[in-house]
Amino acid sequence: MRQGRNVYSTAAIFLRGRMAILVLFAWAYGIGTVMAATQTLATGWRFRLAPGSAAVQTHPEAAAWRTAHVPGSTQTDLLTAGVIRDPFDRDNEAQLQWIGLADWQYQLPVTVDAATLRNEHVELVFDGLDTFADVSLNDHKLLSADNMFRRWRVSVKDVLHVGSNTLLVTLHSPITRLQPWLLKQPYALPGEFDSAFGDEPKGKQTSNYVRKANYQYGWDWGPRYVTEGIWQPVHLESWNDLRLTDFHIAQQHVDADAAQLLAQFDIRADHAGKVQLQLTWSAPDGSRRSTMLEKLLEAGDNHLDLPVRIEHPQRWWPAGYGAPNLYHFHADVVVAGKVVASSERDTGLRSVELRRQHDRWGRSFAFVINGVPIFAKGANLIPFDSFPERVTNARVQQILQSAHDANMNMLRVWGGGYYQSDAFYAMADKMGLMIWQDFMFGGAVPPYDDAFRENTRIEAAEQVMRLRDHPSIVLWCGNNEVQTGWESWPDRKQFAQAIGLAERARVEHGMRTLFGETLRGVVQRYAPDVPYWASSPSTDFDGPANVPSDGDMHVWDVWAGSAPIEDYLRTTPRFQSEYGLQSLPALATIQTFATPADLSPDSPVLRAHQKFDSGNGNQRLLFYIRKYYGEPKDFASFVYLSQVMQAEGIELAADHLRSARPQSMGSLYWQLNDVWPGASWSSIDYFGRWKALQFHARRFYAPLRVAPIRRDGHTDVFLISDRTAPLDAQLRTRVMDMDGRLLHERLDKVHMPALASTRAAELDDAALLQGADPHRSFAVFELIEQGKTVSRQLLYFEPALALQLPEPDLNVELHDSGQGIVLSVRAERLAREVWIDFGSLDAQVSDNAFDLLPGERVELQVTGAADIVSLRDALHVHSLFDATMRQHAPIVLKAAQP
Numbered sequence: 069m070r071q072g073r074n075v076y077s078t079a080a081i082f083l084r085g086r087m088a089i090l091v092l093f094a095w096a097y098g099i100g101t102v103m104a105a106t107q108t109l110a111t112g113w114r115f116r117l118a119p120g121s122a123a124v125q126t127h128p129e130a131a132a133w134r135t136a137h138v139p140g141s142t143q144t145d146l147l148t149a150g151v152i153r154d155p156f157d158r159d160n161e162a163q164l165q166w167i168g169l170a171d172w173q174y175q176l177p178v179t180v181d182a183a184t185l186r187n188e189h190v191e192l193v194f195d196g197l198d199t200f201a202d203v204s205l206n207d208h209k210l211l212s213a214d215n216m217f218r219r220w221r222v223s224v225k226d227v228l229h230v231g232s233n234t235l236l237v238t239l240h241s242p243i244t245r246l247q248p249w250l251l252k253q254p255y256a257l258p259g260e261f262d263s264a265f266g267d268e269p270k271g272k273q274t275s276n277y278v279r280k281a282n283y284q285y286g287w288d289w290g291p292r293y294v295t296e297g298i299w300q301p302v303h304l305e306s307w308n309d310l311r312l313t314d315f316h317i318a319q320q321h322v323d324a325d326a327a328q329l330l331a332q333f334d335i336r337a338d339h340a341g342k343v344q345l346q347l348t349w350s351a352p353d354g355s356r357r358s359t360m361l362e363k364l365l366e367a368g369d370n371h372l373d374l375p376v377r378i379e380h381p382q383r384w385w386p387a388g389y390g391a392p393n394l395y396h397f398h399a400d401v402v403v404a405g406k407v408v409a410s411s412e413r414d415t416g417l418r419s420v421e422l423r424r425q426h427d428r429w430g431r432s433f434a435f436v437i438n439g440v441p442i443f444a445k446g447a448n449l450i451p452f453d454s455f456p457e458r459v460t461n462a463r464v465q466q467i468l469q470s471a472h473d474a475n476m477n478m479l480r481v482w483g484g485g486y487y488q489s490d491a492f493y494a495m496a497d498k499m500g501l502m503i504w505q506d507f508m509f510g511g512a513v514p515p516y517d518d519a520f521r522e523n524t525r526i527e528a529a530e531q532v533m534r535l536r537d538h539p540s541i542v543l544w545c546g547n548n549e550v551q552t553g554w555e556s557w558p559d560r561k562q563f564a565q566a567i568g569l570a571e572r573a574r575v576e577h578g579m580r581t582l583f584g585e586t587l588r589g590v591v592q593r594y595a596p597d598v599p600y601w602a603s604s605p606s607t608d609f610d611g612p613a614n615v616p617s618d619g620d621m622h623v624w625d626v627w628a629g630s631a632p633i634e635d636y637l638r639t640t641p642r643f644q645s646e647y648g649l650q651s652l653p654a655l656a657t658i659q660t661f662a663t664p665a666d667l668s669p670d671s672p673v674l675r676a677h678q679k680f681d682s683g684n685g686n687q688r689l690l691f692y693i694r695k696y697y698g699e700p701k702d703f704a705s706f707v708y709l710s711q712v713m714q715a716e717g718i719e720l721a722a723d724h725l726r727s728a729r730p731q732s733m734g735s736l737y738w739q740l741n742d743v744w745p746g747a748s749w750s751s752i753d754y755f756g757r758w759k760a761l762q763f764h765a766r767r768f769y770a771p772l773r774v775a776p777i778r779r780d781g782h783t784d785v786f787l788i789s790d791r792t793a794p795l796d797a798q799l800r801t802r803v804m805d806m807d808g809r810l811l812h813e814r815l816d817k818v819h820m821p822a823l824a825s826t827r828a829a830e831l832d833d834a835a836l837l838q839g840a841d842p843h844r845s846f847a848v849f850e851l852i853e854q855g856k857t858v859s860r861q862l863l864y865f866e867p868a869l870a871l872q873l874p875e876p877d878l879n880v881e882l883h884d885s886g887q888g889i890v891l892s893v894r895a896e897r898l899a900r901e902v903w904i905d906f907g908s909l910d911a912q913v914s915d916n917a918f919d920l921l922p923g924e925r926v927e928l929q930v931t932g933a934a935d936i937v938s939l940r941d942a943l944h945v946h947s948l949f950d951a952t953m954r955q956h957a958p959i960v961l962k963a964a965q966p
Contacts, residue, residue: 384416484510516578808922
């Protein structure tokens, strides 16, 4: 073949070590017991530009050895050393591209004692190298790595000596390494986003050809920082005679009556012999059980099964459907009465089905957990940072908790990033967040050579084995947008025409083989209890991708195609796995990278932090803002209105999808989080600040929801329930004018079936308005259960631009209740999209981005480190009335009365 040959070498010395949790074990052999352990290699590292790199001449300041951090990357090490400026500040991105074009070296003195070398096996393990890396020890070459997502293990017993040893890792720029080769090829495979910095010719992207996180080459929501580094931990493992390479709880069948499991042990043994497998487990209610089995080991690799049956299991449930119960399993391998290896797992017992049934709308796409069809409510998750080593568990916890708090039950881990940490999936397990897990292909067309495919197969096997005990993972998906891009994107169509029929067939066969067979085979072998899906969006290679009647769908006519937001109502996919509208982050976030002089939509700095359409995305934002709301009166209002537009637009789409249940069974908007501070489709910005969309999501993803959906002067009122039991409630409908005068009202008894959307009313504008002015009137729909309003939605008869919004006369009080700080907000007249802002202070409010009825008052909890005086000084309250070029009045801030 002509593409990719000899680029992907698979290290011959790679051993198939499994990602088991193994800290310490002993093996009774001969006359004694030799203890073996793991030595973490985390401190003492140094780094420099590799001698001979062209960057030595232009950046001599980086040529000397400096302190390095492992895990880490060259960019963050240079920043810590003071060699470069903050990569996220202003427009520094352009000046820092040289880092990803250079080669680098990392060096570590490794001290080894005689006891370590007396072990029969001493192995060096890299949990992750980014990406092309040559590793040597004491000038002896050990391995050449070529995949960011793989673990690398090599024997070093014969290379180490007692005392100090020198470990050297040379990292090669993937661009500099691959570009000369690519430019000699008859064509370049279609990629994603061309570099804005001239380091790669247009249409000649190297990212397709390397197993590295695609987003680091730049995306339409994040910067181009092509990292190099030792991005995962490094350690020495020493052992004798036996190593437990993997421990897994396979779920053969789980229902309410029983869970039939297999505790699976993979053991590498130097000698044949008898072992005893012991398993103890703790149930969520605290009860404990155990079992054991004797087995014979053969010399070499052994796979052993220990059957387990648990009666009436306490099953794992998604958020909103029950407790996310977890069992704790502890495994021991025992020889001659002594524990020689141990491992443990936390896992949840559940059944997962991707239901694909033919019906009157086509073919369904629905997740069924423990027999219960679940409407998936959530968002797409991108990496947490441009530099993965900066992501802390606290930051992951904050984002996942925010998703849970917004009534989400599913996140899609998008395929252009990297597989998340063990801690991430453990948190999702505990929160009941279902994870749709893409393999790491972000949309570019992959090479079709055997070496690339085998490299990916090994990667996939390692990652599936690492993650398969997490009950939160309910789908493995081959890629993001590879199939739909190939079928429908103009550049792909032109490419397919240019290369000819024979080569086109080879490219297509390569994609089908990789995503339809290779990755599917890995999941079926190592995690058969979890469904596999070839691509998103797709029909799993059973017809064209991205169709509303079958499979999942990405809907981008709105925003990408500048279609009206109401067009969300024109399509009802079986599962909408991507759709989105952009917004700017909070002004306080913008001020972390921009100066006051930069605060205009088309300033160089704002364009540098707006990646859509080469920096022109702010004009797209203004297009939608002007269409629906009017002209922002200043930059702060532009920021605010971008978030309001995003929130109200996504709310319309989400309500439509939920109202269409069971025709539609999923809503995952793009996107939850950010990799840096900038404009994007996120609902939570880089610093964890909730945008208006996140607050709206908490309401439109609530378990009970009233959703009035207006089309062409006609409103259908839907009552949506995610509860597993039916309920009786009341629907109150009011029509009011904006000063608070009640025009008419009715109260109806309603019955809401379980797990359903029910059309409760069909009303046209004339019936609702009864002659009232549509520019000054609105409808209020409230779902009432046992006297309490559980959902409320306001309906407007004109776009905000055409409404005659009154001055709301907002009155604000801030006081200490003795149990915390409380903010009270009251509106004399209708207030749309009230937004409370404390600037850069550490302060969060319990609700935001809400409408207040005339005369209505709400009390909100304020949390954070700021004191009440600072809060009062920093407080700003906005609404739509004072955001556009119209007469506006100042907000009245009152001190609380003693």
